[in-house]
Amino acid sequence: MAGYEEQGYLYLKNFFSEAEIIAIENILNKFHIKWLEDNAVYYEKGLLNSHSLTSGNYLNEEEKTLLFKFITQNKLQTILKTVFSETPIFLNTQLFFDPKNSEQKNYWHRDIQYTGMSVEEQKKAIHNQNVVHFRIPMKKESGIELIPKTHREWDLPEEFDVRNSLNGAFPSDDLQRGKVVGLNRGDLLVFSANMIHRGLYGHNRFSLDILFCDNIPEMRNFIDRNNYPSKEILENLGNKEMFDF
Numbered sequence: 001m002a003g004y005e006e007q008g009y010l011y012l013k014n015f016f017s018e019a020e021i022i023a024i025e026n027i028l029n030k031f032h033i034k035w036l037e038d039n040a041v042y043y044e045k046g047l048l049n050s051h052s053l054t055s056g057n058y059l060n061e062e063e064k065t066l067l068f069k070f071i072t073q074n075k076l077q078t079i080l081k082t083v084f085s086e087t088p089i090f091l092n093t094q095l096f097f098d099p100k101n102s103e104q105k106n107y108w109h110r111d112i113q114y115t116g117m118s119v120e121e122q123k124k125a126i127h128n129q130n131v132v133h134f135r136i137p138m139k140k141e142s143g144i145e146l147i148p149k150t151h152r153e154w155d156l157p158e159e160f161d162v163r164n165s166l167n168g169a170f171p172s173d174d175l176q177r178g179k180v181v182g183l184n185r186g187d188l189l190v191f192s193a194n195m196i197h198r199g200l201y202g203h204n205r206f207s208l209d210i211l212f213c214d215n216i217p218e219m220r221n222f223i224d225r226n227n228y229p230s231k232e233i234l235e236n237l238g239n240k241e242m243f244d245f
């Protein structure tokens with residue numbers, strides 16, 4: 001499991017059994033169908049992800065419990081321990097799918113660039129503020145392209161230009177240091193949201209991302225408690241520390 005702190009990501013092939021994927025697949029599909037009904041306008045406009053599967057009323061208590069059992073399972077806990085030096089907290093869930101328009105271009109970014117921090121603040125924050133995505137594809141997809149080590153290292157000038165659309169560059173321009181991690185059903189990709197990365201669209205992708213973050217005040221501000229398990233659900237879960245702050 002070595003390598004996350006150095007590289008900023010971990011690719012674990014065939015991490016989940018078919019039975020483990022089947023246990024959540026219908027729940028994700030149900031959420032997605034309802035989300036599409038309510039968000040057709042945004043989907044038409046280019047939105048390619050939804051979030052907060054564990055809040056709201058698209059899913060019932062039983063479905064939310066199954067999702068939380070998946071999120072808190074021991075197997076993922078083991079990986080969390082190798083990725084975070086201190087116990088992390090649960091941040092949220094997301095679903096990633098293809099944009100409606102197949103010509104829509106993807107975009108290199110660091111998640112931190114959307115937080116309102118100045119560039120100087122971001123340069124510091126990538127060393128001590130961590131959001132980590134656990135990507136779990138329901139089907140084969142082109143995956144994620146990322147620039148290894150940039151979870152702790154700042155951009156080369158051309159990388160900064162591309163992800164910020166500067167000096168004639170576009171966010172979808174190819175970058176020399178990009179590394180493509182293609183994914184199959186059953187695989188797990190763990191990657192730092194601090195890294196320079198982009199989604200690779202196509203094949204009607206459908207992936208669950210579970211997000212965890214450091215248990216620090218700067219990160220706790222982003223937590224929406226509505227995404228956390230109810231008292232009744234919590235009683236049925238192990239590894240509850242991720243909800244404990």
Ligand SMILES: O=C(O)CCC(=O)C(=O)O
Binds near residue numbers: 048133193197199200
């Ligand atoms: O898969 C994608 O489209 C983008 C994923 C991404 O950028 C993210 O999870 O922060």
